[in-house]
Amino acid sequence: MTPALPHGDPPPRDGRLPGEALNQLHAAPFGAYVHVPFCRNRCGYCDFNTYTATELGPGVSRGGYADQVLREVRLAAEVLTDGDTVGDRIPPLSSVFFGGGTPTLLPAEHLGLVIKELGDRFGLAPDCEITTEANPETVTPGYLAKLREAGFTRLSVGMQSAAPRVLEVLDRRHRPGRPEQVVEEAHAAGFEHVNLDLIYGAPHETDADWQASLEAAIGAGPDHISAYALVVEEGTALARQVAAGVVPPTDDDVQADRYVMADETLRAAGFDWYEISNWARSDAARCRHNDLYWTDANWWGFGPGAHSHVGGVRWWNIKHPVRYGAAVDQGRSPAAGREVLDDRARFTEWVMLGVRRRGGLALADLPSSARSVVPQLAGWGLVDQRALQDEVLVLTQRGRLMADAVVKELLAAA
Secondary structure, three states: OOOOOOOOEOOOOOOOOOHHHHOOHHHOOEEEEEEEOEOOOOOOOOOOOOEOHHHHOOOOOHHHHHHHHHHHHHHHHHHHHOOOOHHHHOOOEEEEEEEEOOHHHOOHHHHHHHHHHHHHHHOEEEEEEEEEEEOHHHOOHHHHHHHHHHOOOEEEEEEEOOOHHHHHHOOOOOOOOHHHHHHHHHHHHOOOEEEEEEEEOOOOOOHHHHHHHHHHHHHHOOOEEEEEEOOOOOOOHHHHHHHOOOOOOOOHHHHHHHHHHHHHHHHHOOOEEEEOOEEEOOHHHOOHHHHHHHOOOEEEEEOOOOEEEEOOEEEEEOOOHHHHHHHHHOOOOOEEEEEEOOHHHHHHHHHHHHOOEOOOEEHHHOOHHHHOOHHHHHHOOOEOHHHHHOOEEOEOHHHHHOHHHHHHHHHHHO
8 A cells, every 4th residue: 555645736637837837947956756666575664656566457567667757758848848948948957866666677778768868858967966776686786787887876775674583574575785785786886876775663673783784784885874764654564563463563762762873873984964864974975866855946756656846836646557657658747636835835845854954944044933942942952053153053963853843843933
């Protein structure tokens, strides 16, 4: 089961956007997200829009999927240019991110075809970051070499844990130690930037398990590590196990302790946090594509269930690959719904995302009523006093653990 799409207004069949949204394209970086909805197995905690072969049914094939994405790319080019030449309206893509699902279940050549089409239609910035997520068991040295040939510059590998019992609880099928091997193989293939994804707070995980996972990830030599608290999403196999008492529920206090362990261990190893769940060895190692999301920039999401944002207009695609494919094959927009964000909604998102980032929020951009609560937040130890001297609101480690409370205080006062 995957989560329901949000409610919104019916989008036009041709996907056309308001002129005022198109006029904002050059005001911010522009990126592309490509959703690949295929998985070999479904992980028990996952509620992403993904499908195994048995869940897909007839009418969908991995072999034909890239062609369907290419059709949406061509539609996007028509919508975004609106009769103008590309350079007049759209900045070149600063980042491209393939997520899923498991993009590396597709042939590397097919992923490369999508990159080429994006480049032909929109242009790629000279330093364009091109990332794919990868399951450790779906890549080989030869496959990684093909990814580099296709233009990929960054690899994000799903490690989750180094503890076999935690991998079992999460229904992860890769062998312990395989993610670390993939990092080595990626470096050998020429990838300068490699990320490892970790999950903490799973049922039956101990402090020792989590510390061992952190040390294994650091020892593998990536320049970026993401660490996320496990969320038991409604409708997942894990949620059913928790409800039945088969495994214990997550514990907020334990997850907070694990976050502190991660932050201190990673900082000691030379990683700095730049977003609550992300640490990098250098500015160059940061995920530039995620920065698009965190800074209210523009991106087009291709594929079933993908979300997009341009100039304050957000829309989302049809979820199921069969219906998505039918739409693009007929030459119509696969969008299922959209919304135009008003000023309050955009401000709310700016606060919610800004407090999560090391760059923080410029106090001058907050209304005076919201600025009035900042001294109290600092008194509670949630805001960095040194950053306030530079007129920027940045969370302390304790503040990161209570980011939702900070957001609530700021929005209530605004």
